[in-house]
Amino acid sequence: MDATVSRLYLDLMGHLRPAFKKVLKFIKFLAGNYSKSWTFQSFTALLMLGSLVCFLVVMGSSYFFMFPSSETVVETNQNQGSSNSSRSPDTLSKGCNVFDGRWVIDESYPLYNASECPFVERGFDCLSNGRKDTGYLKWRWKPNSCEIPRFDVHAVLELLRGKRVVFVGDSLSRTQWESMICMLLSGIEDKNSVIEVNAWSSAQTFAKRVKTVLKLDQLDDINREWIDSDILIFNSGHWWTPTKLFELGWYFQIGGRIKLGMSISNAFKTALATWQSWMENAVNPNRTHVFFRTFESTHWSTGSHQNCKVTKQPSLKTKGRQRSLISDAIINVVKNVAFPVKLLHVTPMGAFRSDAHVGSWSDNPSVPDCSHWCLPGVPDMWNELLFSFLLSQ
DSSP states (O other): OHHHHHHHHHHHHHHHHHHHHHHHHHHHHHHHHHTTOHHHHHHHHHHHHHHHHHHHHHHHHHHHHHSOOTTOOEEOOTTHHHHGGGSOOSOOOTTOOTTSEEEEEOTTOOSSOGGGOTTSOGGGOTTTTTOOOOGGGGEEEEESSSOOOOOOHHHHHHHHTTOOEEEESSHHHHHHHHHHHHHHHTTOSOGGGOOOOOOOOOOOBOSTTOOEEEETTSOOGGGGGTTTOSEEEEEOOTTOSGGGTGGGTEEEEETTEEETTOOHHHHHHHHHHHHHHHHHHHOOTTTOEEEEEOOOOOOBTTSSSSOBOOOSSOOSOOTTTTOOHHHHHHHHHHTTSSSOOEEEOOHHHHTTOTTSEEETOSSOTTSOEEEEEOSSSHHHHHHHHHHHHHHHO
């Protein structure tokens, strides 16, 4: 790469050198003829300065034209809002990698008002919790080789008519569910017809060092409720850390035996293998469309869960957040399932959105949060992608 750049730079200098020599020759000619005149000396100096500036501009423009930034992921085009109306409501182009793209400003966003949606938890409604800047609401994900169809609430509602949609995962999964309900409410006349029913299934508890166990070789009993769903969306990852497991007394169990020395990485892979086995034996692929969302990027400043600095603009660099060992494990398992499972690989797109986290604008501002997302926000884009895939099928 360095050799290629050097060669191109030398070629560029070779093309520009004759022109530059002509400019210098012309300047010397003027200086020789008018050097006795103070006025013409000033004119010569001015001409030399102007020529130098023009040369630098040409050099700089040529350089940026030939060597554009390799990580242009944010477009601040204020006219993007008007282009949203031209986005096709049709299905995605076949073969398009929608996860390879960039964030662009779109003035038609957000898609809903959180204060008007009763299903948004107070902790995710950043504006109601005191956030003043609103720029984070105006970004839309744009794939490099295609366009995500414009969100059409009526088309999606018709698609989901009579269907069971099930989200299985952690609080990030709940955020996506809340986002989906708020997006769909705009097309429902009787909003009181949408109700919420809560249930909870806890793990087995013990005493002393091991307070709770995670049974890696079996799913929660509630899995029976997932089987007959039409659309099934999984996610996992944020709880698989030492601070959320070992320090709280959570350990792993396989075959009735507690595995005190088992690493979190191996435990996660074991749990995914159990999930794969359950999928292949319990789910009917002719009825159920299955999705698995990868790890959602976090933006803790120092790697700890104490230093959370939410920016006002998306980051220009991913700083390694576009990759995740958890996402890699999910990808490896999903591609080996006996029937197609659609991967929602949101890790790279979220890596740039350091501006969209809850931060201190939650229902508990004393506890910073650079894991969850404000609503409206990034989870809305996950759902736009989800709807696009479903409409394409």
